[in-house]
Amino acid sequence: MTKPLVNGQRFTALICLAMCIISLIVVIPVGPSLSAASLIQEHLNNSGVENPVTAVLLNYRSIDTLLELAVIYVAVLPVCALSFNQITTVRCVHSDTVLRGLTSVVAPATIITAIYLLYNGTRLPGGAFQAAALLAGLSGLIAFSGFRHFLKQKALNNTLMVSGILIFTAIGFSHYILPASFLAYPREYATTVIITIEIFATVSITAILGRYISALPQARISL
Amino acid sequence: MSEQSLYTVLGIGLFWLGLYRALTVNALLIKIISFNVAGAGTFMILIASAYHDTLPPDAIPHAIVLTGIVVSVATSALAILLALRSQSSSTTKTSANDHHR
Numbered sequence: 001m002t003k004p005l006v007n008g009q010r011f012t013a014l015i016c017l018a019m020c021i022i023s024l025i026v027v028i029p030v031g032p033s034l035s036a037a038s039l040i041q042e043h044l045n046n047s048g049v050e051n052p053v054t055a056v057l058l059n060y061r062s063i064d065t066l067l068e069l070a071v072i073y074v075a076v077l078p079v080c081a082l083s084f085n086q087i088t089t090v091r092c093v094h095s096d097t098v099l100r101g102l103t104s105v106v107a108p109a110t111i112i113t114a115i116y117l118l119y120n121g122t123r124l125p126g127g128a129f130q131a132a133a134l135l136a137g138l139s140g141l142i143a144f145s146g147f148r149h150f151l152k153q154k155a156l157n158n159t160l161m162v163s164g165i166l167i168f169t170a171i172g173f174s175h176y177i178l179p180a181s182f183l184a185y186p187r188e189y190a191t192t193v194i195i196t197i198e199i200f201a202t203v204s205i206t207a208i209l210g211r212y213i214s215a216l217p218q219a220r221i222s223l
Numbered sequence: 224m225s226e227q228s229l230y231t232v233l234g235i236g237l238f239w240l241g242l243y244r245a246l247t248v249n250a251l252l253i254k255i256i257s258f259n260v261a262g263a264g265t266f267m268i269l270i271a272s273a274y275h276d277t278l279p280p281d282a283i284p285h286a287i288v289l290t291g292i293v294v295s296v297a298t299s300a301l302a303i304l305l306a307l308r309s310q311s312s313s314t315t316k317t318s319a320n321d322h323h324r
Binding site (some may be wrong): 129 | 228231232235236238239240242243246247268275278279280281282283285286289290292293294296297298300301303304305307308
């Protein structure tokens with residue numbers, strides 16, 4: 001491969017190195033910044049969960065999580081348009097026995113681990129995103145190993161992909177019955193509400209990330 | 224040197240390394256991976272900023288990084304598909320038809 005831009009590359013390297021040194025000089029002397037960490041610890045009893053990360057994600061800053069679900073759903077639309085497979089036609093090109101055997105062994109263990117991670121999210125590190133990442137990996141494995149994909153019905157797949165946003169928004173609006181604001185949960189229902197949102201967010205993120213994986217062309221993937 | 228500054232320095236290095244490679248390389252797939260490396264650098268800086276000597280770690284950077292990872296997966300998926308499509312349309316028609324089979 002020829003390299004016609006050697007001088008340009010040197011120039012870019014010089015600028016990147018200079019910026020790297022400048023950012024090191026700027027960052028290193030900065031002490032611990034004043035943050036909301038103590039505020040989170042103080043109000044953790046009122047959030048309905050014991051894990052501070054879950055409390056931030058689904059109670060204090062739940063609007064961010066809702067918008068993030070919306071972002072990954074919006075990204076699904078161009079992915080579907082550019083996709084190399086419909087999810088209904090995902091099938092095995094490399095139909096080797098090893099991959100199928102591995103999938104049938106890994107699948108139950110992955111599902112159990114994902115449920116455990118999801119349930120753990122209220123107390124310990126874990127939650128919707130980790131569980132959904134595991135399940136999306138499993139979804140990709142199923143798509144490429146030639147098993148019947150569990151999201152083969154298009155209507156079911158579309159429903160699952162939007163379910164997270166719909167349920168989250170519905171719960172957010174449901175508290176306008178009381179004099180409260182959008183996504184403000186009453187203290188006594190907070191745990192139930194958060195677990196409900198987490199379950200639907202997991203399902204929705206799994207379907208969306210699984211769609212990203214199954215959009216890849218099969219002929220280019222060598223196993 | 225404490226762990227916090229070590230991870231911050233490594234994160235900054237990773238960010239500029241990834242950005243340099245993304246700016247100079249021509250291959251689209253390597254460009255996307257370089258942007259992901261740069262993103263990993265920013266995640267490392269954020270996670271390192273959550274550390275505290277005595278108190279439990281700050282939860283807000285963790286939540287931001289958790290959100291950011293999922294969004295970066297979405298952007299990479301879209302970018303990879305765009306790169307593959309632009310490459311497959313620039314090659315011959317027969318190979319483009321192969322993908323639709």
